[in-house]
Amino acid sequence: MNGHYQENGMENLMLFEVVKMGKSAMQSVVDDWIEAYKNDRDMALLDLINFFIQCSGCKGVVSGEMFRNMQNSEIIRRMTEEFDEDSGDYPLTMAGPLWKKFKGSFCEFIAVLVRQCQYSIIYDEYLMDTVISLLTGLSDSQVRAFRHTSTLAAMKLMTALVNVALNLSINMDNTQRQYETERNKMVAKRANDRLELLLQKRKELQENQDEIENMMNAIFKGVFVHRYRDAIAEIRAITIEEIGMWMKLYSDAFLNDSYLKYVGWTMHDKQGEVRLKCLTALQGLYYNRELNTRLELFTSRFKDRIVSMTLDKEYDVAVQAIKLLTLVLHSTDEVLSPEDCESVYHLVYSAHRPVAIAAGEFLFKKLFSTREPEEEGAPKRRGRQSPNANLIKTTVFFFLESELHEHAAYLVDSLWESGADLLKDWECMTSLLLDDPVPGEEALTDRQETALIEIMLCTVRQAAECHPPVGRGTGKRVMTAKEKKTQLDDRTRMTELFAVALPPLLAKYSIDSEKVTNLLQLPQFFDLDIYTTGRLEKHLEALLRQIREIVEKHTDTEVLEACSKTYHALSNEEFTIFNRVDIARSQLLDEMVDKFNTLLEDFLQEGEEPDDDDAYQVLSTLKRITAFHNAHDLSQWDLFSSNFKLLNTGIENGDMPEQIVVHALQCTHYVVLWYLAKVSEGSHRKEDMVSLRKQMRMFCLMCQRYLTNVNTTVKEQAFTILCDVLLVFSHQMVSGGREQLEPLVYSPDDSLQTELLSFILHHVFIDQDDDNGSTDGQQDDEAAKIEALHKRRNLLAAYCKLIIYNVVEMNTGADIFKQYMRYYNDYGDIIKETMSKTRQIDKIQCAKTLILSLQQLFHEMLSELGTGFDRSSSAFCGIKELARRFSLTFGLDQVKTRDAIAMLHKDGIEFAFKEPSPQGEGNPPLHLAFLDILSEFSSKLMRQDKRTVHMYLERFMTFQMALQRDDCWLPLISYRNSLQAGGDDDTMSVVSGYSSRGSSVRSKKTKAVTPTATIESSSSSTDMSWQHQSMQTPVMMPSPHLTSTMMRGPGDMRGGEAKRGRDDSYMGVYTPIDYNRRGTGLMEEDEEPIVEDVMMSSEGRMEDLNEGMDFDTMDIDLPPSKNRRERSELKPDYFDPGSIMDESVSNSLLLYS
Secondary structure (H helix, E strand, O other): OOOOOOOOOOOOOOHHHHHHHOOOOHHHHHHHHHHHHHHOHHHHHHHHHHHHHHHOOOOOOOOHHHHHHOOHHHHHHHHHHOOOOOOOOOOOOOOOHHHHHHHHHHHHHHHHHHHHHOOOHHHOOOHHHHHHHHHHHHHOOOOHHHHHHHHHHHHHHHHHHHHHHHHHHHHHHHHHHHHHHHHOOOOOOOOHHHHHHHHHHHHHHHHHHHHHHHHHHHHHHHHHHHHOOOOOHHHHHHHHHHHHHHHHHOHHHHOOHHHHHHHHHHOOEOOHHHHHHHHHHHHHHHOOHHHHHHHHHHHHHHHHHHHHHHHOOOHHHHHHHHHHHHHHHHHOOOOOOHHHHHHHHHHHHOOOHHHHHHHHHHHHHHHOOOOOOOOOOOOOOOHHHOOHHHHHHHHHHHHHHHOOHHHHHHHHHHHHHHHHHHHOOHHHHHHHHHOOOOOOOOOOOHHHHHHHHHHHHHHHHHHHHOOOOOOOOOOOOOOOHHHHHHHHHHHHHHHHHHHHHHHHHHHHOOOOHHHHHHHOOHHHHOOOHHHHHOOOHHHHHHHHHHHHHHHHHOOOHHHHHHHHHHHHHHOOOOOOOHHHHHHHHHHHHHHHHHHHHHHHHHHHHOOOOOOHHHHHHHHHHHHHHHHHHHHOOOHHHOHHHHHHHHHHHHHHHOOOOHHHHHHHHHHHHHHHHHHHHHHHOOOOOHHHHHHHHHHHHHHHHHHHHHOOOOOHHHHHHHHHHHHHHHHHOOHHHHOOOOHHHHHHOOOOOHHHHHHHHHHHHHHOOOOHHHOOOOOOHHHHHHHHHHHHHHHHHHHHHHHHHHHHOOOOOHHHHHHHHOOOOOOHHHHHHHHHHHHHHHHHHOHHHHHHHHHHHHHHHHHHHHHHHOOOOOOOOHHHHHHHHHHHHHHHOOOOOOOOOHHHHHHHHHHHHHHHOOOOOOOOOOOOOOOOOHHHHHHHHHHHOOHHHHHHHHHHHHHHOOHHHHHOOOHHHHHHHHHHHHHHOOOOOOOOOOOOHHHHOOOOHHHOOOOOOOHHHHHHHHOOOOOOEOOOOEOOOOOOOOOOOOOOOOOOOHHHHOHHHHOOOOOHHHOOOEOOEOOOOOHHHHHOOOOOOOEOOOOOOOOOOOOOOOHHHOOOOOOOOOOOOOOOOOOOOOOOOOOOHHHOOOHHHHHHHHHOO
């Protein structure tokens, strides 16, 4: 199939093209080449050399004359000169389906070639010597493509030779065994001819093995020991992956400390993909238990490093590190200390699911893999007597000891894949909760029962929903048919079990709020048909009775809401049990509303002040009604009138208990929302619309009045609800074809907007110490501060939504935006997102709001410091820094923000010259210093806009102003300079100024667009229409690739060398390993590779970095036949600290030349 040796039939093709297309069977491709090699080995070998050259992406061709007369180094130098200048890509890195398959075909070709030649050709002292010599030279090249491709080829060649050596070893063992068998026969039966034949065969095999040893030594010392620390991570990864294969395939020869040390050291590599290859290589070794004894020393030396890698910042690395520790644990339980195990245990709570699943598997193997053996023939034990009982208790103990009680769902999800059968043993869990312990068994404590109920709820949810908890999922996944069947079976089983067990559980724990809240969530996951098909109606009646009793006993909001949700889950009209549940619910609500109205009438009509008992009765009933109104429509009971009357009385008298007002506001809010839902769904009667509009406006006015209440909790509740109502009834409600709701739209007037803004400024933007909180101990105080901050963030978010949805004027956001720097840690994310959303709505108005916030701060500074303030003061510098931050939010696309930036400068200039100097004519305007702040936005102006802004500035300037050079006029001077800088040759207008940097190899395909030309063609006018506040938007041209030049010297910036196709970073040896590092270092951001200004070449190779390791003197020593002599002992301890490079040895690289 090659152009040199193919005869009639197919079109002449180069070997590279045949392998690239991958259409022919590799076996036939290799067989054709071998046939050609037998006919003319020089010509066939020349084809093979050109194959490797072309696989590197080089267009050059090695001629027969070059092959005969030139050394490898000269050939490589010539090929380097003929490398493609237009692109830095090469086959191993090219995109596309064809090139993705190329790497596999390339590796397969090498493996098949060696396999087909293993019996004769590879021992001819010509083919392999030439190929190994070429690959060694190419692997030393400065050109990344040569180095990468040849290293991959050499490593795959080595792997193929390892397979050959392994076969030779097996054949030698078989020959030796046959020889011993024949020799042990009686002299009369012994065949001397056969003995001589076997001796001759063994000798040949030994000679072949020696040849293979020499080849592998050449590759190992010529390629591996230098490329395992190459500057390119992909090359380092290739070497580690292959050495792992060698140790796994031929453990007798390679699985010793001499080779393991490379993997151990490289686990400290700065690139995650290399660390990942180390771990996967080790997994292949630890998986085989027979190899454990040879790994003992390595494990003891590098165990701490592996444990630390479970916290690697690359999640893939962390997952494989945990899996490796699981294999270590599986092989021997004594290696990992309790501290090592605990460092993995806590990862079951990781937000990254693969890490958590891996940690869950480790935990399951460590704690739950030992089960009590069941006696043969004995009946299967169930309930608390089952083998799972102790394991479930162990799960509870672990959960409590981890002290992350609110994260049970994460623990369950982590253990789900490895221990689903255990976690779905709900019969055992209910038995542990309901049944009495047998004699000698220790009963669960109250805390343990609470934890068990929480875990049980999480397992039920996981089985019913089949997706991970919030924060750990990766989006919805389509379930397979098997998974759907498992889900249905689990729901049926859990319903049949808990339909019977739930009523007694609720009865037992009815007074415990936390337990009851969790138990009441179970019916949400039931298959309600089971109540009918399984004839479980009596258990449904028992459940409804228990829920009613719990509602009457408890006033805790969480418990009441759980009861409300349970009624809602059971009240599904699709199921036959609906009527029973609806009747029970209606009876309960009737009684609660009647009781509330009676209590309220007495509470409000008493001439004397109501006592605490009456207030408690009203509050507890109101809590129950509010909790149910959240999930159920109670419109038929007309709760608006009674609640509004209660709230109105509180305003008039001013002595209404805080919690009553809070829940009355919430209940009234639910009334209005349910009324709106009814109107929206189809009831468009005029009287309904008028009634709802009246109720909504009355309620908004009531909330506005409560904003001035003396109680902070009441004010916060009123503010939050008012913001929600204004948002719901804003102009957004008519979108989506709901124009009939237009009469309900409500826009706040100026006074209400002012009050809302004032509330935010006085209740959100306050110092932490000013906020009232618990001071019962330092820990409680910290918790109270966090809770208070959470409340304030919710208040701010509620108001910012009004700005984003244009419910309040956008310019009110100026008072929010100006707090960006001062309260950055507390609210920076909220304010930044608000700025981003407002810019999407109206860029110009957003810019006006930003400049207004700066003007407000400037006014405040003048009021505080006076007109003669120092521009180096912290107040002024703070405003300028805020302006710089605002400028950064506009991004790099100057075309999109062109109008907004221009308007910002216009408003800023007008503000600066608005107030004349109080000291009279000839002095700078009062706000002139504001131009210094405004100059922070000058870099965002396009070139032609800078000229226009400068012209606009000159309208406000007098001739004398232009001549002033005093310090007080410096803001004007600096602002003018910022507008004039780059006014004629500005290249920052459309594309980034980074384009002036030298091109990298990766950006050679496209020429950089000249920014100036782009701008000139994008807009023919340099005028700006301030009156229309709009301008022609030029077309955005593609920006060139940004290229970092941080690690390059001045010489590397020359375009000629950049186009050479070389990898400039290889102008030295990369030392990717910090041997003194520990786990925490990998949590930090990866740094740039350490590149020393040193050359490596095949002619003059510098002394090896790890001189103390005897790399150049260590030969691959294949083990002798097991029947001839015993296996040699392990080599000396290569993990000795004295032989590992310390920091001083790494630094000694600088001395090499």
